[in-house]
Amino acid sequence: MAAAAAFWCCWPVLAVLLVVSVTRPAFSLTEQYPTLSLLQQELYRPQGQGGRGCPEFLVADWGGEQYAAAAGDCDSSFLNFHDLDCELQGSPACESLLSLNTEKLLSQAKLLAEQKRVPFATKDDSINEELAVAYVLIGSGLYDEAIRHFSTVLEEQPELISAIYGRGIAYGKKGLHDIKNAELALFELSRVISLAPDHPEVFEQRAEILSPLGQISEALADLTKAIQLKPSARLYRHRGTLYFMSEDYATAYEDFQNSLELNKNQPITVLYKGLTFFHRGLLKEAIESFKEALKQKADFIDAYKSLGQAYRELGNFEAATENFQKALMLNPNHVQTIQLGGMMLYHHGSLEEALKNFKRCLQLEPYNEVCQYMKGLSHVSLGQFYEGIKAQTKVMLNDPLPGQKASTEYLKVKYLREYSRYLHAHLDTPLTEYNVDMDLPGKFKEHWAKNLPFLIDDYEEQPGLQPHIKDVLHQKLENYKPEIQEMICVADHLGSLMQHETPGFLPNKRTHRAMGLAALEVMQAVQRTWVNSKVRINGKSRLMQWRDMFDIAVKWRRITDPDQPVLWLDQMPSQSLSRGFNNHINLIRYSEISFCSESCARI
Numbered sequence: 001m002a003a004a005a006a007f008w009c010c011w012p013v014l015a016v017l018l019v020v021s022v023t024r025p026a027f028s029l030t031e032q033y034p035t036l037s038l039l040q041q042e043l044y045r046p047q048g049q050g051g052r053g054c055p056e057f058l059v060a061d062w063g064g065e066q067y068a069a070a071a072g073d074c075d076s077s078f079l080n081f082h083d084l085d086c087e088l089q090g091s092p093a094c095e096s097l098l099s100l101n102t103e104k105l106l107s108q109a110k111l112l113a114e115q116k117r118v119p120f121a122t123k124d125d126s127i128n129e130e131l132a133v134a135y136v137l138i139g140s141g142l143y144d145e146a147i148r149h150f151s152t153v154l155e156e157q158p159e160l161i162s163a164i165y166g167r168g169i170a171y172g173k174k175g176l177h178d179i180k181n182a183e184l185a186l187f188e189l190s191r192v193i194s195l196a197p198d199h200p201e202v203f204e205q206r207a208e209i210l211s212p213l214g215q216i217s218e219a220l221a222d223l224t225k226a227i228q229l230k231p232s233a234r235l236y237r238h239r240g241t242l243y244f245m246s247e248d249y250a251t252a253y254e255d256f257q258n259s260l261e262l263n264k265n266q267p268i269t270v271l272y273k274g275l276t277f278f279h280r281g282l283l284k285e286a287i288e289s290f291k292e293a294l295k296q297k298a299d300f301i302d303a304y305k306s307l308g309q310a311y312r313e314l315g316n317f318e319a320a321t322e323n324f325q326k327a328l329m330l331n332p333n334h335v336q337t338i339q340l341g342g343m344m345l346y347h348h349g350s351l352e353e354a355l356k357n358f359k360r361c362l363q364l365e366p367y368n369e370v371c372q373y374m375k376g377l378s379h380v381s382l383g384q385f386y387e388g389i390k391a392q393t394k395v396m397l398n399d400p401l402p403g404q405k406a407s408t409e410y411l412k413v414k415y416l417r418e419y420s421r422y423l424h425a426h427l428d429t430p431l432t433e434y435n436v437d438m439d440l441p442g443k444f445k446e447h448w449a450k451n452l453p454f455l456i457d458d459y460e461e462q463p464g465l466q467p468h469i470k471d472v473l474h475q476k477l478e479n480y481k482p483e484i485q486e487m488i489c490v491a492d493h494l495g496s497l498m499q500h501e502t503p504g505f506l507p508n509k510r511t512h513r514a515m516g517l518a519a520l521e522v523m524q525a526v527q528r529t530w531v532n533s534k535v536r537i538n539g540k541s542r543l544m545q546w547r548d549m550f551d552i553a554v555k556w557r558r559i560t561d562p563d564q565p566v567l568w569l570d571q572m573p574s575q576s577l578s579r580g581f582n583n584h585i586n587l588i589r590y591s592e593i594s595f596c597s598e599s600c601a602r603i
Contacts, residue, residue: 105140109133120162120196127153131162138166143174165192165202172209185209200226204235207242216246233263240272249276267297271306278310283503286310301327305337312344315506320344335364339371349510351378369395373409377416377563381510383472385424386465392417406453412563414454418444419562421462427469431555442573448565449572491516511560518556522549 109132112118118131130153137146150167154160168188176182189206196202207222223239240255253276259269274289290307293300308323324341327334342357355378361371376391395413400406419440426434437445443456477485495512499505529544558566 105133105136109136112136118162119165119201120192120199122160122162127157127160131160131166134163134166134170138170138173143170146170147174159195161192161195164188164195165205168192169205172205176209176212182209182213198229200229200232200235203229204238207238211242211245216242231258231262233259233266233269236262237266237269237272240269244272244276247279249279252276265296267293267300267303270296271300271303274303274306274310278306278313283310283314287314299330301330301334301337304330305334305340308337308344309340312340312506314503316503317344317348317506333364335361335368338364339368339374342371342374344506346374346378346381347506347508349508349512351382351510354378355382367398369398369407369409372398373413373416376413376420380416380420380423380562382474383427385420385427385471389417389420389424389465392420408451411451411453415444415448415565416563418462419448419565421464423559423562424465424469425463427472431559436555436558437568437571445565445567445571446573449567487520488513488517491520494519508560511557514556514560515553518553521552521556525549525552 109129112132112135113121113125113128118128118135121128121131130149134146134149134153137143137149147167147170150163150170153163154167157163165188168185168191171181171185171188174181176185186206186209189202189209192199192202193206203222203226207219207226210216210219210222220239220242223235223242227235227239236255236259240252240259243249243252243255253273256269256273256276260266260273270289270293274286274293277283277286277289287307287310290303290310293303294307297303304323304327308320308327311320311323321341321344324337324344327337328341331337338357338361342354342361345351345354345357355375358371358375358378361368362375365371372391373395376388376395379385379388379391382388392413395409396417398410400410422436422440441456441459444459446452447454447456477488480488492509492513493516495514495516496507498515499507499512525544525548554566554568
């Protein structure tokens with residue numbers, strides 16, 4: 001959505017205000033008062049302060065995420081003993097067997113054998129007890145000891161299915177980060193399938209080895225075979241989870257629905273079902289699913305977090321805040337909720353509150369790249385460039401490992417740091433005296449807008465931070481002159497009128513103020529033009545043109561959020577336009593990249 005075009009869609013309202021503005025004193029917004037200062041000072045004022053606050057009628061802001069599969073389902077983590085059929089909340093079969101002494105280990109093994117819970121149990125009770133010992137060792141985390149025990153049994157009976165199966169599980173549990181363990185686990189499980197091809201649990205176990213290795217299609221094939229042999233709620237849920245991770249949300253929904261038809265009491269499955277709605281943009285259906293998950297599990301943190309995010313996407317700030325707070329009441333250190341809440345606050349225009357969230361997030365996870373990036377962005381948006389660029393540099397130093405895909409934050413941070421340096425260098429320069437479209441190199445703008453890696457030949461970095469240019473100081477509304485307070489209040493009201501009152505648009509009080517101030521400055525520019533027919537642009541006076549008014553709105557929009565490049569399309573490199581620039585723009589969730597061309601500006 002082009003910022004300038006969006007601004008001028010409200011032209012009928014502004015046309016009336018332009019006439020009214022002739023009778024008002026003209027305050028030059030960008031010459032007398034720093035623009036960041038006007039945006040930074042308190043956006044919401046308490047009422048009843050004797051003229052210090054605005055009149056009441058003028059007061060008006062998941063990609064795929066990883067969710068813990070074990071929330072509410074003890075059998076949902078990979079490489080469990082599926083035969084144990086453990087129950088929620090403290091079933092003896094699910095409890096850890098760590099720190100067992102020999103007597104307890106043998107006792108537990110004997111109980112396991114007597115209850116016929118040894119996978120692929122034989123008719124020989126003594127052999128079953130030997131096998132049970134090795135399985136208890138796996139449950140105790142003693143994988144090497146379990147492998148040795150199974151190997152000893154296999155020396156006497158090389159094709160004993162239970163021992164082959166158990167050794168395969170032990171190799172997998174030992175750690176798939178070592179490719180040798182993964183290969184041995186797959187080898188053993190494949191041997192079991194060749195010897196006993198009609199057991200669904202073996203296909204499931206092999207799928208759980210294949211999926212972390214990135215062999216998703218092979219894992220899906222194994223789970224499909226397991227479902228054909230013996231459908232179960234767990235198998236449908238596991239396959240649905242893989243489809244979900246593959247971003248095939250419609251097919252994932254079908255599997256989750258099939259799982260719930262076999263077992264309705266599965267809060268994690270209901271949650272994932274809701275997420276398939278969420279990622280397809282069906283937010284109201286997602287909300288109903290998240291609420292259903294909470295009915296089944298009242299302390300389900302991920303459900304509250306997801307519900308809050310769904311309301312945030314609908315633009316319902318109050319409901320989103322309420323559910324994020326409920327999640328944090330259950331766990332004050334839940335990093336994902338703190339992070340998502342901070343991002344919502346940022347896009348709502350509550351930068352100082354957002355900054356608190358990102359700092360808290362980094363206290364809990366010092367290497368959280370998203371929170372580090374958003375911390376830097378919040379500081380810069382507040383005019384605190386020293387702290388902002390310091391945080392940005394930390395993200396830049398977090399280079400991806402060989403073969404690892406660079407994060408979105410890592411790709412964007414170099415552009416943000418350069419733009420932050422540019423803004424800082426022009427902090428004491430009136431907004432009308434510099435031009436981003438003309439000052440920034442064309443290749444930089446093109447790569448920034450397309451979110452490409454920062455590989456620009458012969459690029460000259462922006463000036464570093466200069467000590468004589470100070471950060472923007474926080475200003476309270478009452479510190480301004482009465483006429484400026486009135487102007488800011490009017491700007492807030494004008495800006496709120498430009499808000500789309502429809503689901504999907506989160507109100508941003510910072511953007512409201514910026515566009516309200518832009519409207520007032522347009523009025524002032526037109527008023528001056530009526531007097532002498534000229535305007536001052538980039539330090540020079542000339543006749544006012546239609547684009548000069550649009551430039552005012554575009555410049556105010558730019559300083560609202562340094563993370564969003566708002567650029568004139570006809571000022572981009574000519575080769576980008578000839579290749580069809582709009583076909584290459586990356587559309588990123590929760591953000592926008594705004595362009596305006598002469599054609600869109602004339603709408």
